[in-house]
Amino acid sequence: xxxxxxxxSTKCDWIVLNRKAEVCLKANTPGFNPYFHGEDFVVSSLxxxxxxxxxxxxxxxxxxxxxGCSSESLNLIIQEALEKYFVNANIRVDHDLVAAAYSLYEGxxxxxxxxxxxxxxxxxxxxxxxxxxxxxxxxxxxEASGSYFGKKILADYFYKxxxxxxxxxxxxxxxxxxxxxxxxxxxxxxxxxxxxxxxPFIIAHxxxxxxxxxxxxxxxxxxxxxxxNFSNYxxxxxGFVGTLAFLFGDILEEELIKRDCKLGRIIKNPADNLVQYHxxxxxxxxxxxxxxxxxx
Numbered sequence: 001x002x003x004x005x006x007x008x009s010t011k012c013d014w015i016v017l018n019r020k021a022e023v024c025l026k027a028n029t030p031g032f033n034p035y036f037h038g039e040d041f042v043v044s045s046l047x048x049x050x051x052x053x054x055x056x057x058x059x060x061x062x063x064x065x066x067x068g069c070s071s072e073s074l075n076l077i078i079q080e081a082l083e084k085y086f087v088n089a090n091i092r093v094d095h096d097l098v099a100a101a102y103s104l105y106e107g108x109x110x111x112x113x114x115x116x117x118x119x120x121x122x123x124x125x126x127x128x129x130x131x132x133x134x135x136x137x138x139x140x141x142x143e144a145s146g147s148y149f150g151k152k153i154l155a156d157y158f159y160k161x162x163x164x165x166x167x168x169x170x171x172x173x174x175x176x177x178x179x180x181x182x183x184x185x186x187x188x189x190x191x192x193x194x195x196x197x198x199x200p201f202i203i204a205h206x207x208x209x210x211x212x213x214x215x216x217x218x219x220x221x222x223x224x225x226x227x228x229n230f231s232n233y234x235x236x237x238x239g240f241v242g243t244l245a246f247l248f249g250d251i252l253e254e255e256l257i258k259r260d261c262k263l264g265r266i267i268k269n270p271a272d273n274l275v276q277y278h279x280x281x282x283x284x285x286x287x288x289x290x291x292x293x294x295x296x
Contacts, residue, residue: 001059003089004278006099006271007066009033009117010193013271016055021279027051031117033068034077035137036190042081062091063278065099067118070135097122101129102277103270104239110264111230113222116242117196119145121226123236132229138192144215144222146196146244152214153198154181163210170201203247215248219255227261237264 001024002017008031016025029052030045031037046052064082069075075093082091101112101124112129113121119142120135138147156162157170158178185191205211227233238261245252246268253263267273 001055001061002278003059003062003086004271004275005062005064005066006096006269006274007031007033007064008096009036009067009190010196012066013269014049014052015271015275016059017275017279023275025051025055031193032066032078032081034066034074035068036192038077039081039084042078043084046082046085056086057088059086059089062086062089064091064093065096065274066093067096069093069095070097095129096120097131098129099270099274100239100241102281103241103267103273104265105277106237106265109236111227111233111236111238113226113238113240113245114242115144115222115240115245117146117192118142119148119222119226119242121229123230133226138195141225142192143225144218144244146199147192148195148218149202149214149244150195150198152218153202154185154195163208166205166208166210169205173201174198199244206247212251215251216255219248219252220258223255223259223261227256228259234260234262237262239264240266241270243268 003014004017005012005014010031012029012031014027014029015023018024027049029049032042032045062082064078066078069078079091079093082089082093096114097112097120100114101110101122104110104112105124105126109123109125111121112124113119118135118138121133123130123132135141138145138151142148153162153170157167158181160167162170184194188194202211227238238256240252245266249266252266256263
C-alpha cells in the first residue's frame with residue numbers, strides 16, 4: 001500500500017492506495033509541523049487514529065507533504081517520527097508547497113499559492129518547484145491566512161474597533177480576556193493555530209463590510225508579496241489551495257483581475273488532486289508495488 005499525506009499546521013489528510021492505485025482508506029489526524037510538533041505529538045496523534053492503526057504495517061511507501069517541511073533538518077524531524085509508527089514504510093517528506101504545486105498542475109506552468117492556517121507561494125514549471133520569497137510565519141508574514149485574519153480580529157476586538165454587532169457577537173461567543181489571549185499567543189505552543197481558530201467567526205460575518213474590506217486588504221497584500229514577485233506572473237495562471245481561498249474566491253479573483261492576473265484552480269482541499277497527480281506522474285511507484293507482489 002501507498003499512503004499520501006497532505007498536512008497543514010492544523011489538520012493532516014491521509015489517503016491510502018492499493019497497488020492498483022485504488023483508494024482504499026481516507027483518514028484525518030492533527031497537522032504535523034516540525035516548527036511546532038515533536039516526535040511524541042506525531043506518534044501519539046497517529047496512534048489515536050483507528051483507521052491508520054488497522055493498515056499501518058501494510059503500508060510500504062509514504063509521501064508526506066507538510067507545512068514547515070522546508071529543509072532537510074526539518075524534514076528529518078517528521079520523517080523520524082513517522083518511522084516510529086510506520087515501521088515497514090519507505091518515507092519521503094517534502095514541503096506542502098510541493099503538494100500545492102502537484103494538485104494545481106494542469107499540464108502547464110503555474111504559480112501556486114497556499115492560503116490556509118498560513119500562506120506561501122511558488123512557481124511550478126512541471127518538473128521543479130521554484131520559491132522566490134520565504135514563508136515568514138504568523139508573526140512576520142502569512143498574509144491573507146487564517147492566522148493573519150485571526151490576529152486582526154483579536155486586535156480589533158480588544159481595541160474595540162469591530163463593528164458594534166460583531167463586537168457583541170465575538171464577546172458572547174468566545175468570552176475571552178486579554179490575559180487569556182496573551183497567554184495563548186505569547187506563551188503557549190501552536191499560537192498560529194489558535195489565531196486561525198477564529199476563522200469560523202469571520203466566515204459567519206463574511207457579508208459584513210468590515211470583513212469584506214479586511215479580506216480584500218489581506219488578499220491584495222498576499223498577491224503583491226507572493227504573486228507579483230515572479231517576473232512572469234502575468235503570463236501564467238495563479239492557482240490557490242486552502243479553505244480561505246475557496247470561501248473568498250470572489251474577492252480573490254477581483255484582486256487578481258485588478259493586477260492583470262489569470263486565475264487558475266481554487267482547491268479547498270488538495271488531497272484528491274494530489275493523489276491523482278501521483279497516479280498520473282509517479283507511475284513507477286505503483287510498478288514497484290506490482291513487482292513486489294509478484295515476488296511474494
